[in-house]
Amino acid sequence: MPLYEERKKDEPLKMGEVGVDLKLMIDELDSVEVPSVFICPISLEPMQDPVTLCTGQTYDRSNILKWLSLGHKTCPTTMQELWDDSLTPNTTLSHLILTWFSHKHTAMKKSLEDIQGRALHLLDTLKRVKGQARVRALQDLRELVGSHSNARKALEENGGVALVFSLLGPFTSHAVGSEAVGIIVGLDLSYDQLKGSLMHPAKVSLLVDIMNEGTIDTKMNCAKLIEMLLVEGSNEVVSSLSLLVGLLRLVRDKKHPIGVVSTGLILLKAIVCSHESVRISVISLGGIPLLIEILPSLNNECLEVALYILEVLSTLEEGGMALKECPNIIPNVVKYLMRVSERCTQFALSILWAIYKLAPEECASQAVEAGLAAKLLLVIQSGCNPVLKQMSSEFLKLCSLNYSTSILISKCMLTSTIQ
Known part of the structure; x- marks a missing residue:
C-alpha cells in the first residue's frame, strides 16, 4: 500500500478526512506495537473513532454500534447494564491516537x-x-x-x-x-x-x-x-x-x-x-x-x-x-533397509540389486550374512508399496538359491514368523 500523502502546510485538516488518514497510517504501521489504551476491547485493533459509554469504558464507534445492534443492553467489558445507550466521542483519546500514529508514520517515512x-x-x-x-x-x-x-x-x-x-x-x-x-x-x-x-x-x-x-x-x-x-x-x-x-x-x-x-x-x-x-x-x-x-x-x-x-x-x-x-x-547399505523411510529402503535395495547383477554369489552371501533376508521379510510383511514388496520378494528368492532352506531360516532370525 502506498504511503499516505503529506498535506500541504497551509491546508487545514478537515474532520471528515481524519478517519481516512488514520486508517491508512494504521494499515501501514501494522507491525508496530500500539499502546494498549489505543486498542478497542472488542476488535483488539487500534481505535479510529473512540467513544465512551455511560460505564466509562471506551470502544471504537463501529464496533460498539455492532454490539448494540445485536440487542445487547450491557457493556461488553464490565457486563454492567446500560442505563444510557448514548455514545460520547472521546476527543482527547482521539487526538492522542492521531498524534501518536502521525509521529510514528512520519518517522517510518523518513527511515524508508x-x-x-x-x-x-x-x-x-x-x-x-x-x-x-x-x-x-x-x-x-x-x-x-x-x-x-x-x-x-x-x-x-x-x-x-x-x-x-x-x-x-x-x-x-x-x-x-x-x-x-x-x-x-x-x-x-x-x-x-x-x-x-x-x-x-x-x-x-x-x-x-x-x-x-x-x-x-x-x-x-x-x-x-x-x-x-x-x-x-x-x-x-x-x-x-x-x-x-x-x-x-x-x-x-x-x-x-x-x-x-x-x-x-x-x-x-x-x-x-x-x-x-x-x-x-x-x-x-x-x-x-x-x-x-x-x-x-x-x-x-x-x-x-x-x-x-x-x-x-x-x-x-x-x-x-x-x-x-x-x-x-x-x-x-543393508543397514539402511527399513531404517529411515520407505524411499530410503527402495533406494538401498536398488543399489544392492545393481551389485548383485555384477557378482550374484558374492553379493548374496555377504548380504545374507549382513541380515538382508530378515530385512526383506520385514519389507514383505509391512505396509510398503507393492513395487517395493515385489522387489524384496524377488531378491529373497535370488538369495535363497545360494543357501539351503534351513540355513536361510537361521540367518533370518525370524524362525517362528516364517514357519
Whole structure:
C-alpha cells in the first residue's frame, strides 16, 4: 500500500478526512506495537473513532454500534447494564491516537527514505570505484538489501540489478564476485533474468571458481545460484568439471553444519538426474566412494538424497562397478533397509540389486550374512508399496538359491514368523 500523502502546510485538516488518514497510517504501521489504551476491547485493533459509554469504558464507534445492534443492553467489558445507550466521542483519546500514529508514520517515512537514499548512493558509488572500495560498497549494499525490502525495491527500479550482474566478468576478483553473488541470491529474480545475465561461459566459469575457493557462505550462495540456473538444464553449467569437483568438496565438508552438505547434495542430485554424461563424470571423479563414506554422518533428509544419487549412478555399468569396489559396501547399505523411510529402503535395495547383477554369489552371501533376508521379510510383511514388496520378494528368492532352506531360516532370525 502506498504511503499516505503529506498535506500541504497551509491546508487545514478537515474532520471528515481524519478517519481516512488514520486508517491508512494504521494499515501501514501494522507491525508496530500500539499502546494498549489505543486498542478497542472488542476488535483488539487500534481505535479510529473512540467513544465512551455511560460505564466509562471506551470502544471504537463501529464496533460498539455492532454490539448494540445485536440487542445487547450491557457493556461488553464490565457486563454492567446500560442505563444510557448514548455514545460520547472521546476527543482527547482521539487526538492522542492521531498524534501518536502521525509521529510514528512520519518517522517510518523518513527511515524508508533514508534506506532508499542509502541504496541509491551505494549504486552510484559502485559505478565510480574499484578494488577494495568496490568490495566495501558491495558489502554495505548486500547488508542493506538483505535487511530491507525497500532497498531491494530501489535496487530493482534504478538499474541496480543490471549493475551488479555487470560486475561478474572474466577479470572479476573473487572478493567482488562473492559479494555480487550474495546480493543476487537475495533478490526475487526470474529464470529469464538470470539466464540473460549469467549464461555466458566466462561468467559460469567465474561462478564455479568462486564456489570452489570462497568461504562457506559463498560456496552455499554459489550453489543456490547455480541451482536456480538449472531450471531448464543449462549445458553451460552442468558440463563444467570444476563445478562437479566443487560440489563433491561441498558434500565432503566436515567442518560446517549439515546445511552445507545438504546444499551440495541437493544441487548434485539436480545435475546427476538430468544428464547422463555428468553421471559418468561424477563416477570418474570418485563420487560413489565419497557418498558411501559420508552416509553414516548424514541426517535422514540428506541420507535420502545421497541414496537417491547412488541409485541413479548405479544404473550405469560404471556406477555398478564403482559400488562393487567400495569396501564393506553391502553390509553398509543393508543397514539402511527399513531404517529411515520407505524411499530410503527402495533406494538401498536398488543399489544392492545393481551389485548383485555384477557378482550374484558374492553379493548374496555377504548380504545374507549382513541380515538382508530378515530385512526383506520385514519389507514383505509391512505396509510398503507393492513395487517395493515385489522387489524384496524377488531378491529373497535370488538369495535363497545360494543357501539351503534351513540355513536361510537361521540367518533370518525370524524362525517362528516364517514357519
